[in-house]
Amino acid sequence: MIKTLFGRLTVAGLAFCAALASLPSSAQSVNWPTKPVKFVVPFPPGGSVDPLARLIAVKLSESMGQQFIIENKPGASGSIGTAYVAKSAPDGYNFVFVFDTHAVNPTLLPMTFDTVKDLAPVMLIGTAPMAIATNPSKPYKTFADVIAAAKAKPDTVTYGSIGNGSLGHLTMTLLQHAGGFSIVHVPYKGGGPMTQDALGGQVDLAVGSVAVLAPQIRSGKLRAVAVTGNKRSHSMPDVPALSEQGFSGFSALAWWGVFAPSGTPKPILDKFHAELVKALNQPDLRKTLTEQLGMDLVVSTPDGLQKFLVGEIDRWGKVVRENNIRAD
Numbered sequence: 001m002i003k004t005l006f007g008r009l010t011v012a013g014l015a016f017c018a019a020l021a022s023l024p025s026s027a028q029s030v031n032w033p034t035k036p037v038k039f040v041v042p043f044p045p046g047g048s049v050d051p052l053a054r055l056i057a058v059k060l061s062e063s064m065g066q067q068f069i070i071e072n073k074p075g076a077s078g079s080i081g082t083a084y085v086a087k088s089a090p091d092g093y094n095f096v097f098v099f100d101t102h103a104v105n106p107t108l109l110p111m112t113f114d115t116v117k118d119l120a121p122v123m124l125i126g127t128a129p130m131a132i133a134t135n136p137s138k139p140y141k142t143f144a145d146v147i148a149a150a151k152a153k154p155d156t157v158t159y160g161s162i163g164n165g166s167l168g169h170l171t172m173t174l175l176q177h178a179g180g181f182s183i184v185h186v187p188y189k190g191g192g193p194m195t196q197d198a199l200g201g202q203v204d205l206a207v208g209s210v211a212v213l214a215p216q217i218r219s220g221k222l223r224a225v226a227v228t229g230n231k232r233s234h235s236m237p238d239v240p241a242l243s244e245q246g247f248s249g250f251s252a253l254a255w256w257g258v259f260a261p262s263g264t265p266k267p268i269l270d271k272f273h274a275e276l277v278k279a280l281n282q283p284d285l286r287k288t289l290t291e292q293l294g295m296d297l298v299v300s301t302p303d304g305l306q307k308f309l310v311g312e313i314d315r316w317g318k319v320v321r322e323n324n325i326r327a328d
Contacts, residue, residue: 035093128253137201138204163190
């Protein structure tokens with residue numbers, strides 16, 4: 001009887017051990033991270049994605065006692081660095097911070113990964129409207145002034161964006177269709193060169209994120225004629241939204257999100273998401289992101305990010321296809 005009972009206990013113990021061995025993801029997630037975690041930024045240093053990732057990396061390194069390292073892998077509107085993460089081991093040690101180009105690239109560029117299927121959503125961190133600005137020497141005080149000038153002399157007013165297929169380019173394309181006017185697109189390789197030409201008056205208008213243009217607007221070196229959200233930006237409360245200027249309900253937002261390789265264990269993703277929420281609830285970080293980057297924090301669930309992404313891909317993909325827009 002004792003032998004039989006002992007045998008049963010031994011078998012049960014072995015079965016329990018086997019069950020534990022079959023759950024590596026759960027076991028790993030409890031101790032994650034046990035080595036440095038890589039945050040891939042698919043853009044050069046500067047801009048808005050790089051400082052966002054670095055600010056969060058510092059907070060997580062402090063709270064989790066492990067290094068969070070930034071690695072810049074720029075190129076092809078962010079798709080090169082994002083492809084690197086999509087093809088990385090799904091072990092919780094590679095994440096990518098993306099910008100709004102992430103939703104345009106699938107339609108605009110030849111892709112080596114599936115944007116929806118090969119990446120696991122973590123969080124939509126925040127959104128921000130773009131600003132449409134001009135040199136104060138130009139005659140445009142409102143966006144209605146821009147439309148009037150463009151209708152009076154079609155294809156003479158120029159605007160700069162950060163490149164063909166950028167959100168600024170696509171937004172202005174939509175506005176021209178809706179408003180029945182025509183202006184000339186001047187694509188740049190980034191926000192820096194675009195802003196410099198706007199400051200010098202070489203281009204009539206500049207369309208870029210609030211983060212890029214706000215310093216020049218606050219200093220009076222540029223004048224904002226509109227923001228592209230459906231409401232005014234908290235960082236530019238005196239600048240009317242396009243929805244107030246004849247484009248009711250119109251909204252086009254820059255956005256920032258975090259993804260992991262598809263297949264990353266859910267317990268790891270859950271823990272990472274919870275730590276991001278803690279970091280983004282810290283007053284000093286919230287102040288920096290809202291005041292310096294002009295961001296409206298969202299701090300979404302993973303499902304919230306995925307639904308948002310699919311909607312953005314559908315919306316901007318349609319604009320790219322219908323207007324035969326090509327990459328630079």
